[in-house]
Each structure stands twice: as structure tokens, then as C-alpha cells.
Amino acid sequence: VLVLQAAWALAGGQVRYSVPEEAKAGTVVGRLAQDVGLEAGEAEALRLVAQGRRASVEVSGASGALLVSSRLDREELCGKSAPCALRLEVLLERPLRVFHVELEVTDINDNAPVFRVSEEALNIAESSLPGSRFPLEGATDADIGVNAQLSYTLSPSEHFSLDHQGNNDQSASLGLILTKSLDRETMPVHRLVLTASDGGRPSLTGTMELLISLLISVLDANDNAPQFNQSVYKVKVLEGSELGTLLVTLSATDPDEGINSDIIDMKYEIDTVVPPSASDLFSIDENSGDIKLKGTLDFEAVNLYDINIKATDKGTPSLSGHCKVVLEVLDVNDNAPEVWVTSLSVPVAEDASVGTVVALLSVSDRDSGANGRVRCWVWPASPFGLEATFSGSYSLVLREALDRERVSEYEVEVRAEDGGAPALRARRGLRVPVSDVNDNAPAFAQAVYTVLARENNA
Structure with missing residues (x-):
């Protein structure tokens, strides 16, 4: 198997290599023994020590080459962290020598964008005005860098267009824009397909179907969904904060009248949390919009959460508005060396x-x-x-x-x-x-001994 990447640098016993994730077992990462200047025969005594993470590489005793030994999945090893570097130590015993190896596992575009659900149902009032915006939940991509930069397209529609605000970060906001008045009698249901494409080469895609049902406006009235005063709220909180800590208070308004806009009776709820495993960490008061902590936050485990919130009015039929809370967890000194x-x-x-x-x-x-x-x-x-x-x-x-x-x-x-x-x-x-070493010669107790003896003493 060909060497994938030569050593970047060697200085003071440190050598760096690069290998793409998913490289096959047996792939030669680098000629380690040669790169660190070992003599012939010394390679057999090399011993590899990994620090922290599973190494997935080994040293060939015969050649002294560094080889891929098991599956290298950058997402499994490092998640969203970049760069993904494995720190290794290669030892030679007696005399003890150490060579430090930094192995960067580079990302390949092996993960397509994924939507949380394959189909999302939206209820939109027939009387909604052109220009109205309806928030959508975007896709996620486990890759990093350009391979995780997402763009979105919407299947052709004369009534709707797509609005993607912000950069490709946690504060980006995706929404559906009404471009033409709706007529339930002509088309009661609209089916659209939302496609997310990443920036890899070749690009990978994921899709979600939007099922839009049009609601009849009765009397006046409920033709405006609740609107939050911000589409994205950014909140910071220290890890280890006490349970019950108030994180943020959300507020939504509705331009309708009567029960259709009754803010007192408006219901707030948590729609989704990213990552999904964190759903039990947060609670929201359905009446006040207070979001509180009900679980323990650990910066070292997860330091960023997306909490998607829905506010629903009491109209008939009820309409909902959405916003996102981006929660950043701040580190405290809770881990000893x-x-x-x-x-x-x-x-x-x-x-x-x-x-x-x-x-x-x-x-x-x-x-x-x-x-x-x-x-x-x-x-x-x-x-x-x-x-x-x-x-x-x-x-x-x-x-x-x-x-x-x-x-x-x-x-x-x-x-x-x-x-x-x-x-x-x-x-x-x-x-x-x-x-002990033999560093002391035998020594007499004194340099000269004097002995008296009688003559003719047998």
C-alpha cells in the first residue's frame, strides 16, 4: 500500500503525519523508523503508546512503518473538533528514548446532511399575507469544514420561496417565505421538497418533504402566527450551574385580536433539542416562556446546544411561531490535572x-x-x-x-x-x-601495617 502522506516535520524527536479517515487497514501512514533516524534492527524494539484516544495505528516490527490497524472514523474520534489530532508516543527501551508522533485524521465527505424528520407538516392560514415567514428546522452534517457547509434548495413553487439567513453556523435561520396569496379552494395542500446539500466534492444531499395544509379563515381571524421578538436567542451559562437556574425568558406576540392573540393563554413548548440526548436537560414554563435548567451541564461533554421553541396561540385553528435558543456552556475549573x-x-x-x-x-x-x-x-x-x-x-x-x-x-x-x-x-x-556498579576498588583500613614478630619464632 502506498504511503499516504510523508512526515510534515521532524524536530526534537517530534514527527507529524496526516491520514484521511476511513483509510484501509494496512495503509502505510509513514516510514517512522526512517523518519526518526533509527539504526537497522532498532525498529523491532519500538513500542507505541497512545494518549487519551484509541490509536487505530500500529508500528510494524519488521519495517518500522506506522500502519493503519483498524477503522479510523474522524467523527467517532473527535466529533466536531478540528483539527482531529491523535497524540502518540513511540518508545525505545534501554536507553530510554521517546519519539512523539502527531497523527492528524483528515475529514472526508462521508456523511450526508440529515433532517431530524423526513416529513414536516405546516398549517398555514389561507389569509396569510405575502411576505409572511414560517421557520423551518434545518439539517445537520457530522462532517466538518467545507464538507459540513450546508446550502438549501426548495422544489419549484409559485407560492413559496426559501429564506436562509446568517452564515453556516449555529445562529443560521431557515424559513419558508410566502410569495403569492393562497387559495384553499384551488389548492388545499402544497407538497414541497426541501433539499440540503453539503460543500463536499462530490456533494452529498439530504431531503425533507414539506406538507403544507391551508386552513380556512373563519370570521376574522386567526391568520397571524405568534412572532418572537428574536428569531435566535444567544445565551451563555456556566457548567455545573444549579438545577432550576433561569436561562432566558422568551416572549412572543400575535397581531390578531381576542383569543387568537391572547398572550396570557399562549403556550410555549420545547420543540427539539440538538443534540437529542439533551432533551431532558431543559424545561420551559408554558405560560411565561421561562427556560430553566433541570439537568447537569458538563462543558467537557457538550458545550453548545440548540433549543428550538414553539409558541402556539389559542385561535381556531391554532397557529404556531418558532425561535431558536443557542446555549453556550462556559468552562469552569472542575477537573484536576x-x-x-x-x-x-x-x-x-x-x-x-x-x-x-x-x-x-x-x-x-x-x-x-x-x-x-x-x-x-x-x-x-x-x-x-x-x-x-x-x-x-x-x-x-x-x-x-x-x-x-x-x-x-x-x-x-x-x-x-x-x-x-x-x-x-x-x-x-x-x-x-x-x-550498584563496580566503582569502588578494595581498600585497606590503613595504608601501612606494622607487625612485630620474635626472631626464630616458628
Whole structure:
């Protein structure tokens, strides 16, 4: 199998590769042993250590090449995060050496846009005026970047057109615009097809059928759906906020008269939540429009929610208006650093040279920003120290000469502290025995011995 991508860079034992998701097992990602400058025969001793995520790659003992070993699905590994980088460490034991590998899994357009439902029914009053806008729920695409940039088209219609406001982000708003007056007697039902296309090459599409039923206006009256004062509400809230926290109060109005516009009796409800698994996290007061928290928010799990809201009046027939609440979850320092020992090369010979690598460690913090920035140190500092070799990776190295006859074993503690306020801390203890070498010649207790002996003493 051909090599997909040569190393981007090699500096200080760090090498970077790129491979597209869904590459077949056995695909050669890079000539690792060659790229890090190993001698012939050393490749067989390479050992791969993955940090955090399933690696899905392996090192060939025969050639020292980095190979795809199992399915690489960028969406499964990283979700919407970009870039999707797997951090790997490749070790050689005795003497302990580490090579850091960053493997970027690039996106391919393997996910088509998906609508939540295959058919959406809209009830529109026959007397609705041209220019009226009726909100629609858009599609989602699991890919990222241009592969997830969605555009929409509507099947030909002389009565309706499509309105797509905003960029292709969480605040974009999709709606159906009435362009020509309706006549229920001529056409009581309109069937339209809404198509979402992504920006991949080739483009993938998803469709949803719109079933539009026209309602007869009786007496006056209910020919105006409730209108929210904003089509999109943006709200920010700290993760871990208490249950019952008020997130936002929504308000809709209706230009009709009487019961058709009775704001007091207007009913608010949550239509959909994205992701769907978060449906139980939020509640809305159907009378006041207050949206409150009824579950626990975790920034590290999901940091952005789309809550689609519907307001329904009491007219006959009732009409509904829609808006979207984009809820951003803010990080708080609720995760302490974590320290792992990746490799430990003990015992250490007492004649080991200064700079010898004794252990490899990985440090991480699930928080973001300052809350996730970690500083590390060794206690007690002598005779060992820490050297940062890569982001989140450290080597425990010898800073001073050892003497087993003076100290035969060290208890070392690696301590980590994040940048939150207050800071959270972690520690990991290591036992480092010192092995003896023949560095001491035999020694007499004194340089000269004087012995008295009688002559002729048998």
C-alpha cells in the first residue's frame, strides 16, 4: 500500500503525519523508523503508546512503518473538533528514548446532511399575507469544514420561496417565505421538497418533504402566527450551574385580536433539542416562556446546544411561531490535572550520566483555557528534574551524579497544578532504585601495617 502522506516535520524527536479517515487497514501512514533516524534492527524494539484516544495505528516490527490497524472514523474520534489530532508516543527501551508522533485524521465527505424528520407538516392560514415567514428546522452534517457547509434548495413553487439567513453556523435561520396569496379552494395542500446539500466534492444531499395544509379563515381571524421578538436567542451559562437556574425568558406576540392573540393563554413548548440526548436537560414554563435548567451541564461533554421553541396561540385553528435558543456552556475549573507514567526505566545505574531519561510522563487536564494549562515540577528537585518534550509530555531526567553507597533509592513525586482560580492539583509518586556498579576498588583500613614478630619464632 502506498504511503499516504510523508512526515510534515521532524524536530526534537517530534514527527507529524496526516491520514484521511476511513483509510484501509494496512495503509502505510509513514516510514517512522526512517523518519526518526533509527539504526537497522532498532525498529523491532519500538513500542507505541497512545494518549487519551484509541490509536487505530500500529508500528510494524519488521519495517518500522506506522500502519493503519483498524477503522479510523474522524467523527467517532473527535466529533466536531478540528483539527482531529491523535497524540502518540513511540518508545525505545534501554536507553530510554521517546519519539512523539502527531497523527492528524483528515475529514472526508462521508456523511450526508440529515433532517431530524423526513416529513414536516405546516398549517398555514389561507389569509396569510405575502411576505409572511414560517421557520423551518434545518439539517445537520457530522462532517466538518467545507464538507459540513450546508446550502438549501426548495422544489419549484409559485407560492413559496426559501429564506436562509446568517452564515453556516449555529445562529443560521431557515424559513419558508410566502410569495403569492393562497387559495384553499384551488389548492388545499402544497407538497414541497426541501433539499440540503453539503460543500463536499462530490456533494452529498439530504431531503425533507414539506406538507403544507391551508386552513380556512373563519370570521376574522386567526391568520397571524405568534412572532418572537428574536428569531435566535444567544445565551451563555456556566457548567455545573444549579438545577432550576433561569436561562432566558422568551416572549412572543400575535397581531390578531381576542383569543387568537391572547398572550396570557399562549403556550410555549420545547420543540427539539440538538443534540437529542439533551432533551431532558431543559424545561420551559408554558405560560411565561421561562427556560430553566433541570439537568447537569458538563462543558467537557457538550458545550453548545440548540433549543428550538414553539409558541402556539389559542385561535381556531391554532397557529404556531418558532425561535431558536443557542446555549453556550462556559468552562469552569472542575477537573484536576491527571498525571500518568508512560514508561519507567529502573533501576538507574549509579554511574548514569547527567541527562539520562529515567521516566516518561503524560499530563493532561480536561478543562480549557487557563483552567486546562498545567505546570509540573519534581519534588524533591534533586537529583532529578522534568523536561517538557511535547505538549503534555515530560521526561524525568537525571540532573546530578548518583552514588548508590550514599543513597540507594529515591522517592520522587511529580506534581501538577492547573491555572484555574482556585488551582487544582495532582501528584504521582515514583520509586527510583539505584543499582550498584563496580566503582569502588578494595581498600585497606590503613595504608601501612606494622607487625612485630620474635626472631626464630616458628
